[in-house]
Amino acid sequence: MASKSLAAYKRAEKKVKDIKGFYRHLTIYLIVNAIIVIEGLEGINFLELNTSDIDPSFVEWLVWNVFSVPLLWGIVLLIHGLQVYSFHIPILKKWEAEQIRKMMEKEETKNNKPLI
Template structure:
């Protein structure tokens, strides 16, 4: 445990910067790889279409051009939501309101049951 609050704040800020850097590296890889996949698909298959008679392979390639960005995009979205979770104050305030609501409800039930 860190005794110095300034050091603790510094370490939290350092972790946030690392998380941001990792997220932007993830975005960069996503964009580069998916552009490469789309580029290769658009030109590559047209060039080799005459050489490849295996329709199953071509179908598999077509699906991967669609599925790779879609599935990876879901992972990227999850990563982004994790990194930017502090910006979603609505959820935090909603949690606090719900906690207070349940505590008040329990308190009310306790008061009502106490006199029975």
């Protein structure tokens, strides 16, 4: 019975750590991308105001680059959130199970070696 409650505690502890990690990721995403977008748009605005013969397609390319980082990182953040909140991606679960199995085998081999 104690091993069942210990296992449940370990699962709950892992879940809490995963959620905490997601919130840390979200916080960093918001701070960093706010800086990227604000500074990027200010830089583009400065460039447009101070350069008379700037190519509009270059400005469009710059704008795309400013917004591509938050977009791509946002996709990764979405996947992280889905994984943390139980929308498990089968390939990730399979990988996780395989890694656990490998680590357990490695630990067993290490513990079963003779002390000579």
